[in-house]
Amino acid sequence: MSGIICYENVDICYNGSPVIKKVSFSAEKGEILGIAGESGSGKSTLIKAAIGLLGKNGSVTGGKIWYEEKNLLDLNAKELRKICGSEIGMIFQNAGSSFCPIRTVGEQLLEEMKEHRKIKKAEFEDEAAEMLAKFGFQDPKRILKSYPFELSGGMQQRVGVAAAMLLKPKILLADEPTSALDVSIQKQVVEQMKMIREQYGTTILIVTHNIGVIRAMADSMLVLKDGKMEEYGKTQEVLSHPQSDYTKRLLAAIPVLRR
Numbered sequence: 001m002s003g004i005i006c007y008e009n010v011d012i013c014y015n016g017s018p019v020i021k022k023v024s025f026s027a028e029k030g031e032i033l034g035i036a037g038e039s040g041s042g043k044s045t046l047i048k049a050a051i052g053l054l055g056k057n058g059s060v061t062g063g064k065i066w067y068e069e070k071n072l073l074d075l076n077a078k079e080l081r082k083i084c085g086s087e088i089g090m091i092f093q094n095a096g097s098s099f100c101p102i103r104t105v106g107e108q109l110l111e112e113m114k115e116h117r118k119i120k121k122a123e124f125e126d127e128a129a130e131m132l133a134k135f136g137f138q139d140p141k142r143i144l145k146s147y148p149f150e151l152s153g154g155m156q157q158r159v160g161v162a163a164a165m166l167l168k169p170k171i172l173l174a175d176e177p178t179s180a181l182d183v184s185i186q187k188q189v190v191e192q193m194k195m196i197r198e199q200y201g202t203t204i205l206i207v208t209h210n211i212g213v214i215r216a217m218a219d220s221m222l223v224l225k226d227g228k229m230e231e232y233g234k235t236q237e238v239l240s241h242p243q244s245d246y247t248k249r250l251l252a253a254i255p256v257l258r259r
């Protein structure tokens, strides 16, 4: 298997109990791969494992996760910290809740950026404003000066996605980035991610229980059931010829989110 990121027979346990069983897939540069499955099937666990976010209960007990030529599982904490954010970015469900309420958005983004790059405040402000403008924010400097509570939840999420791109990571791991949003904002976030792929050639792994989101943006998709791969292939093929009853059930529940 080749690709910029490649999972090879990955097994993951929490407290010794298997949660992910022999999962293998890969994504090329610029590919968007959707990971679907019912709640508890292991979707978040699968992507968190790549960047060492399984917590103290979790461990990868088998397999390899290749990023370019490196097995991410062989890296120590310092090496992984260096890659996280700058080469592999992450967006969570509630970007807003990861902002500190008493500091401006700009201060927080600058601090994060400084962990990876030497950058002066003025230079950061220009780069961040340019990135926010690209994503349709009318007054990006005002956004940077805002406190999180001054932005709506949808805006916080869109700022979070733009912020994840400040360091131009090659891979973006997106964990339910649209779930907490209403349908029109969901659509904007989907468009934002498609634009990221177009402009930067970013590979995106997106975890979602919403197959409508996968249909709207993913080239390929993986369906997980109880930690095992139920289906894996081109999105069009999986959606038009689902092999298992489980996938058919998931497809029957697709909310509307047109391309």
Ligand SMILES: Nc1ncnc2c1ncn2[C@@H]1O[C@H](COP(=O)(O)OP(=O)(O)OP(=O)(O)O)[C@@H](O)[C@H]1O
Pocket: 014, 015, 019, 037, 038, 039, 040, 041, 042, 043, 044, 045, 046, 054, 055, 057, 058, 209
């Ligand atoms: N830190 C943890 N410690 C112990 N068990 C965990 C931990 N995190 C997740 N689990 C368990 O692992 C399984 C997979 O969880 P995971 O969050 O990856 O599923 P998911 O498909 O992303 O679910 P959801 O769609 O609800 O977010 C679940 O049974 C969950 O209870």
